[in-house]
Amino acid sequence: MRQAGRYLPEYRRLRAEAGSFQRMYKVPDYACEATLQPLRRYPLDAAILFSDILAVPEAMGMELNFLEGRGPVFAAPLRDSAELRALVEPEPEEALDFVMQALSLLRAELGVPLIGFAGTPWTLACYMLQGAGSQDFQRPRTLLYAQAEVLHALLERLSRVVAACLAAQARAGAEVLMLFDSCAGWLSPDHYREFALSYLARICRSLKDCCPGIPLIVYARGSRGLEADIAACGVDAVGVDWTSPLAAARRRLAGCAALQGNLDPCALFGSAQNIRVAVEATLADYGPGTGHVFNLGHGIHRDTDPGKLAVMIDSVHQLSRSYHSR
Amino acid sequence: MRQAGRYLPEYRRLRAEAGSFQRMYKVPDYACEATLQPLRRYPLDAAILFSDILAVPEAMGMELNFLEGRGPVFAAPLRDSAELRALVEPEPEEALDFVMQALSLLRAELGVPLIGFAGTPWTLACYMLQGAGSQDFQRPRTLLYAQAEVLHALLERLSRVVAACLAAQARAGAEVLMLFDSCAGWLSPDHYREFALSYLARICRSLKDCCPGIPLIVYARGSRGLEADIAACGVDAVGVDWTSPLAAARRRLAGCAALQGNLDPCALFGSAQNIRVAVEATLADYGPGTGHVFNLGHGIHRDTDPGKLAVMIDSVHQLSRSYHSR
Numbered sequence: 001m002r003q004a005g006r007y008l009p010e011y012r013r014l015r016a017e018a019g020s021f022q023r024m025y026k027v028p029d030y031a032c033e034a035t036l037q038p039l040r041r042y043p044l045d046a047a048i049l050f051s052d053i054l055a056v057p058e059a060m061g062m063e064l065n066f067l068e069g070r071g072p073v074f075a076a077p078l079r080d081s082a083e084l085r086a087l088v089e090p091e092p093e094e095a096l097d098f099v100m101q102a103l104s105l106l107r108a109e110l111g112v113p114l115i116g117f118a119g120t121p122w123t124l125a126c127y128m129l130q131g132a133g134s135q136d137f138q139r140p141r142t143l144l145y146a147q148a149e150v151l152h153a154l155l156e157r158l159s160r161v162v163a164a165c166l167a168a169q170a171r172a173g174a175e176v177l178m179l180f181d182s183c184a185g186w187l188s189p190d191h192y193r194e195f196a197l198s199y200l201a202r203i204c205r206s207l208k209d210c211c212p213g214i215p216l217i218v219y220a221r222g223s224r225g226l227e228a229d230i231a232a233c234g235v236d237a238v239g240v241d242w243t244s245p246l247a248a249a250r251r252r253l254a255g256c257a258a259l260q261g262n263l264d265p266c267a268l269f270g271s272a273q274n275i276r277v278a279v280e281a282t283l284a285d286y287g288p289g290t291g292h293v294f295n296l297g298h299g300i301h302r303d304t305d306p307g308k309l310a311v312m313i314d315s316v317h318q319l320s321r322s323y324h325s326r
Numbered sequence: 327m328r329q330a331g332r333y334l335p336e337y338r339r340l341r342a343e344a345g346s347f348q349r350m351y352k353v354p355d356y357a358c359e360a361t362l363q364p365l366r367r368y369p370l371d372a373a374i375l376f377s378d379i380l381a382v383p384e385a386m387g388m389e390l391n392f393l394e395g396r397g398p399v400f401a402a403p404l405r406d407s408a409e410l411r412a413l414v415e416p417e418p419e420e421a422l423d424f425v426m427q428a429l430s431l432l433r434a435e436l437g438v439p440l441i442g443f444a445g446t447p448w449t450l451a452c453y454m455l456q457g458a459g460s461q462d463f464q465r466p467r468t469l470l471y472a473q474a475e476v477l478h479a480l481l482e483r484l485s486r487v488v489a490a491c492l493a494a495q496a497r498a499g500a501e502v503l504m505l506f507d508s509c510a511g512w513l514s515p516d517h518y519r520e521f522a523l524s525y526l527a528r529i530c531r532s533l534k535d536c537c538p539g540i541p542l543i544v545y546a547r548g549s550r551g552l553e554a555d556i557a558a559c560g561v562d563a564v565g566v567d568w569t570s571p572l573a574a575a576r577r578r579l580a581g582c583a584a585l586q587g588n589l590d591p592c593a594l595f596g597s598a599q600n601i602r603v604a605v606e607a608t609l610a611d612y613g614p615g616t617g618h619v620f621n622l623g624h625g626i627h628r629d630t631d632p633g634k635l636a637v638m639i640d641s642v643h644q645l646s647r648s649y650h651s652r
């Protein structure tokens with residue numbers, strides 16, 4: 001998940017200076033500074049680039065705006081195959097040069113691994129078709145039933161672009177690559193395999209070829225029960241949200257991939273004692289041994305007290321020791 | 327799911343005459359007429375009362391408005407235990423007299439079983455705390471971690487009110503009772519058992535006592551994998567959304583309850599041929615035998631072509647025969 005954000009006063013100051021959310025990820029100095037802010041406050045084990053998954057469709061020619069209180073909104077959501085054909089397949093080093101520059105700057109400064117990322121084809125398609133976040137993502141689901149071949153064409157094109165974008169991030173300095181599938185939960189398992197995982201598998205194959213040895217993490221929201229299917233795409237770690245119990249997911253993965261997650265970010269609104277209890281429950285759910293990357297199960301809420309995140313991180317460091325040594 | 331709705335031109339005419347959505351469910355003649363409209367068009371096997379789950383919190387003293395394009399919005403979402411204590415526990419026959427009158431009117435007219443319904447305590451609590459539909463339901467999830475005892479107190483109170491409301495509906499003529507848990511998917515399985523299913527079990531016990539023999543159906547959105555837990559509350563049928571495969575759910579239920587669902591309502595935007603294929607896939611997923619109530623996996627979208635729903639219903643009648651005889 002994004003580590004920086006409005007819950008940090010220093011982020012809000014930087015955001016005011018930048019003038020817009022888009023400048024925060026498009027101006028390498030701002031993206032670099034936003035990435036570093038959480039690292040200065042917290043003893044984190046890795047850094048994730050400050051950016052946005054929708055920078056990719058933007059680079060493909062879709063006008064994107066970030067509206068106060070509404071989040072990202074495309075000026076003209078994709079409607080048909082003619083509009084799909086009009087999308088460009090950008091050279092990431094050119095169209096997303098700001099991403100690559102931010103990664104290079106960060107790599108020189110950081111003492112922890114640097115994570116680059118992109119949205120999965122299915123999740124990007126959801127936003128490009130719906131035009132914005134949604135309580136039902138009716139448009140992509142409709143296209144699936146009405147014109148599956150158009151959806152497949154879009155997903156295929158996105159797969160090429162996402163793979164190229166991630167490979168470029170690896171060349172620019174990213175040491176781990178992550179794919180965010182925040183719309184995974186809108187599909188039935190069969191459709192998830194057909195419209196999401198088949199494209200994810202292509203991207204993984206392509207990255208294993210061109211960037212051998214680089215770990216791949218896929219976060220899939222709403223994927224309870226499907227962890228082994230995701231791992232089978234060639235993924236090194238599967239990230240899950242707070243509704244996927246880690247113990248069952250670990251059994252299903254059977255050592256094929258590590259597991260990342262999954263504290264409910266709303267747990268950070270509890271007392272320090274409640275946070276410790278929730279962290280302990282997450283660690284106990286995974287159980288003893290290695291292969292667990294502790295993380296929130298979704299993005300941190302903007303009204304979170306930064307001190308509560310410190311309590312969580314401190315609890316993880318203290319309480320996880322006994323799980324590693326067992 | 328609601329059978330009537332804006333996808334029907336006759337509904338839109340009735341809605342214009344009523345002047346507001348609230349009058350549609352609060353004036354028994356309108357509620358009755360809206361309930362009957364889909365029955366006049368389609369050969370349906372049952373009718374579900376036209377009403378709204380939020381009529382219950384409204385009867386408990388919360389001001390509710392339906393805003394164009396936003397749906398239901400509470401004027402003042404619940405904030406603390408003082409506001410919780412200020413809620414009234416209404417006598418359903420008085421506070422929801424319009425529901426009971428509509429049921430009585432319908433029972434006299436209908437030739438098919440009549441379904442009464444209510445929201446589950448957890449789902450009602452989500453709306454009462456959040457104040458409206460949401461992409462994250464942050465407020466109820468926060469209360470769960472910050473003040474679990476306040477959430478439990480609210481859920482306990484709602485359980486009494488919901489059980490009383492459903493019992494009154496049975497007395498007024500409902501022959502089947504249904505509970506909608508559209509917010510089930512926001513909780514981890516452990517929390518779902520603690521904050522949702524324990525209260526559902528109380529309601530089921532209470533109804534089995536006071537209305538023996540009346541079938542209970544629970545629809546739980548986002549409950550993949552938890553069907554047996556839901557059935558164990560004393561439910562006769564479990565309704566699932568399109569992301570819960572019926573075959574796996576049926577195996578887990580092992581005959582303890584029937585299964586209702588689960589065609590994605592977006593499938594109705596496909597061609598007639600695609601709709602037939604999707605219906606066949608749903609029937610095949612459940613497989614031969616009895617115990618399947620065909621239904622949509624969520625509410626019908628307002629821009630659905632009524633003719634497409636006819637195609638779906640016709641396909642179900644034609645294609646399901648071979649599954650019953652096997």
